Amino acid sequence: MHLTDLDLLLWTAGFGAHLILFCVLLIRRRYREFPIFSAFIFSNIVRTVALFFVQQHGSKASYFYTFWSLGLLDTGLQLAVVYEMYSHTFRPFGRWARDIRDTLSWLLVATIVVAAGLTCLAAPPVRLWMQAVVIKCNFFSSVCLTELFVGMVVLAVKSGLPWKSHVARISQGLGVYSGIDLLIETGHSYFGAVRHTQVYAVLSHFRMTAYLVCVAYWIVMLWRNAPEPRKLPDSLRGQLIRLQRSANSDLEKIRVRK
């Protein structure tokens, strides 16, 4: 497999950016709050190293299978990161807020149906069936991630559940990148991998650059601390607890009445 200087530059920059971000997660102890996101970043470091060695010492076939196996893992982890962000936002007490459970289920179903429908419509011109599978899988995951990001924004605003500072930053980065990726994967699906290989490569470089900007954004935002909360006075805490106890039964009593 031939790599251009630009390929190598983007590859090295991506590796370095992930390494810095992972150090930020460790030094600032963000991995405690975001274990899945940290695992996702760590997997990208491992992936880059593994692919580099396979590319240098392995066969073309082994590179192909390693690339796409790790690509699937990457997509799975991206979806898991989305789950982690949803979990931080919509599980204020460790349980999914009861008013959004149904909406979440519908959102998930709608996301998959729309993404699957569009993926079925895509007919990228390819030489090998595997190329079509790869292009379609990438397209499917980019549609899913973008829809889930927008769904998260809508749900958070409508339900009145605010994003915490770092959750918002991670979600925004991933969401904007997913949106750009959706357009790029549409381009990949349209141009395919037969006649327009140059266009395919340019689009891939653009995607990698967009992702680098996203990682840089995460580095800065996750290095910064979230705004300090004020300390709740003990007297107010006691009164709030009493208030909460009485509030808990209010709605139940109203609901019971027929």
Next chain:
Amino acid sequence: MVNTRTVVYLFSVATLVTALLVIAAHYLRRARRSSRNDWEKLLKRLIAVDRSSIAEVALDIIDESGQQRRDEGSATLDAAQIWKLVGGLDGLEVLAANCAVLIDLAFYVQQWYPEALLVTEQMRLSAREIQWHVERLRGAKKTGKLESAFPMYAQRAVATYYLMTRRILALYELGNHVMLADLERTL
């Protein structure tokens, strides 16, 4: 040569992207506006309601402490009386709009004291429940069943609103006496 399937594909993706962009922009703007709220702006968004009417409808099924009433004098209001006191569907819409503001008010307190989440979450759920009742009434209006549906849903919504405003006032009473005076005037 671009075939029909490709045209449909590109058109569908363009439609999806446009829809997602519009939706995201709209809700991000709303989120930004909420986070920039200050006390004065929030109060200006509240729509004045007849507090005595709200109390009358709510206290028909609950007592002052929020307990469900089971005495003989409870649940005496009929559909027409509730309709008049609440101000019909428009009146419920006002309560629903005020609920959104009340969530923001509670959130405003939470910005100072994140540990107040317990209370604000209860407020949020109450407000969402009122919105649900209003949605049901909208549906009943469309199907011509508003008259029969109104007492059941409207009275519950009003009772929930009543309890929620009391909780908000209690929350502010604990935290900020100056703000409480403003809030009592508006609610």
